[in-house]
Amino acid sequence: MKIAIIAIGDELLIGQVVDTNSGSIARMIDPAGWSVEYVKVIHDDADAITAAVDEAFAVADVVLTTGGLGPTKDDITKLTLCKYFGGELRHDPTVLDNIKEVFAKRGIQLNPLTEAQAMVPTSCRVIQNRVGTAPIMWFERTDGKVLVSMPGVPFETLQMFRAEVFPQLLDKFHSDEHIGHRCVIVEGLTESKVAIQLDAWEDALPPFIHLAYLPKPGIIRLRIDGHHTDDSLLQSTLDQLHAQLCDIFADHLLADADLTPEESMLQRLRAKGYSVATAESCTGGNIAHRITAIAGCSDCYHGSVVAYENSVKINILGVDPAVIEAHGVVSEEVVAQMAQGIRKAIGSDCAIATSGIAGPGGATPGKPVGTVCIAIATPERTVAATYHFPGTRDRVIDRASTTALTLLAMALK
């Protein structure tokens, strides 16, 4: 199934907002074997929209548009599509009820502009937008090709695409083929090392199976995709190949499913009944933020100290000033003490501690920008090591956080 995505909005083309919708949609449909042929980001302009829809139908079975459905006069997607597909606008009372409900929930007064969102083209079928006010419009051509117009607010687009639009598309473009996936996350190996290790294994894959390398900074996701009319053959093949991958990368397996380092760490903490706390200098609270971004983390996570200044390391974490004096604050000795200190201060079983030079300033002789010391502590042991991460301040903070979370997850295996 070939998909073309048209993202509509002036704000996308002045860089005020980044189009994350297209990537999110692509991520959802890719495992179904559906492919995004291209994404085009265009202005709120009737001619541009019309030309883009023509171009899209020429190559795609399904055209998805996002954006341009707001209540203000610069949002012209609905009118343009109404003209494109013929017919006129009609008032849809169900849409109005939905808008009233959304506004009531938000405690906002309905105004005439928003009320006009209840006008929809006669040529489309409406899918109620349960999380916003702009109705989703499903247009169908006589040749069976479909255009679905969705709002641009990522939160609305993704919820509605996942819950309604994608299932309805799958239903319409039904295939006898079953699809399936398995995922493993490998840490501590470069992409080329993984590829070399999998060379023979990949060559022996059956034709209905494909392996995707999805590298992220510090980790590599390997996803086995398969499609077959025989679902039980498909599932057993996937299970077998998944078990082989887990076996091949046993020493470097961060997770046997599609988990982030923090999700994997929380899962393993939970399995052992452990809790974790973080003591962060150069990562500045980012590790705590990544842990607490996960709903339900509170059973294994109780708190953190961001110890940016030495006085905080000394007074709250109990780091020995003499150790700072002797080894410098960016040292394995100091992060080891920070890890012990935060375990005591929070009363946690495990700990993560970081101290480093995120840059651009702060480099000292022998400790260039990107130098980060990380300690992880479990009830059994505390280990500390020094890393050198390339790039700008935000990249150093991100890589250090990923590495620290991965280290603890691996130590808990």
Add this chain to the structure above:
Amino acid sequence: MKIAIIAIGDELLIGQVVDTNSGSIARMIDPAGWSVEYVKVIHDDADAITAAVDEAFAVADVVLTTGGLGPTKDDITKLTLCKYFGGELRHDPTVLDNIKEVFAKRGIQLNPLTEAQAMVPTSCRVIQNRVGTAPIMWFERTDGKVLVSMPGVPFETLQMFRAEVFPQLLDKFHSDEHIGHRCVIVEGLTESKVAIQLDAWEDALPPFIHLAYLPKPGIIRLRIDGHHTDDSLLQSTLDQLHAQLCDIFADHLLADADLTPEESMLQRLRAKGYSVATAESCTGGNIAHRITAIAGCSDCYHGSVVAYENSVKINILGVDPAVIEAHGVVSEEVVAQMAQGIRKAIGSDCAIATSGIAGPGGATPGKPVGTVCIAIATPERTVAATYHFPGTRDRVIDRASTTALTLLAMALK
């Protein structure tokens, strides 16, 4: 000047990587009055690239491509462009020297694949990539239209576009017009309220001035853009209009320049010689992370406590268990005590404290998901208030963080 951007890479169309380059480029060129006509995201496919370049030259003066310049065989942008513009590949010793230097810095061994990146089309002028190995290629048509091919790694693209590509483009497409901008950040008003307040003011703007509304969750950026052949007239007009905006929104002015809430807060802390610390429950370290993401924050920021569990609030921040018992942990009374507690624990002048229900679970009668209590403390006073933020967990955390940082920045005016 009309720009078309082509982002090349299979990884962009399966949603593995989001194309942030196009937005960053748009943000940089927009203030110069240059406009991005559209962005097209396409596969690593020779036909797709060729067709996209044809399409782009039909409407744009300058075509920018990103991606597809890696050393592996799926990266075919260079070969395709070489064929498109005619000529052949030649070995460029300067590019090889640059690659060797980059690799030496990273401490990686040079391999034959990477060495092949020193082959460049005879039809292009090379701009050395100082932060990566893929050379940047400047192609020029006989009619003066230009295509610049840049790597896809955001870090490389942006640094090189800002430092080399954009200045060279500005130089080539030189205009007698000067450009200028002023920015103010307004908080606590909706976009429509701002628009109503500015109605007459906008109508009276001279024709060479344009006002852009750039709303972000919780704040609105107002940017005055101008262009004129008379630079001193332009600058004095911009100054005057900027002063008027500052005056109109005096009570809601978060910043008189393009600053984030955390940058504005740090600026005002610095002006008063104050420091800040955070005590975070529902924001889980995100406020600390946003402060420490700014280089040089250490003169006003010393540390934080993420007090996710009650025991941390009580033991480290000194919150009175009886107050938690009486008012609930999500209460103005508790955040006020957290703010006082963190000031004492860290020894800071000012403080931010948060406690709320980020969701999806955790709602209690009268305190639905999205309820967040925020306290800010200065040496003069401590104030606490309750907010209700809509949306998912990540949005609640983000909005609560922005609001808290904005509140302290406004209190320091």
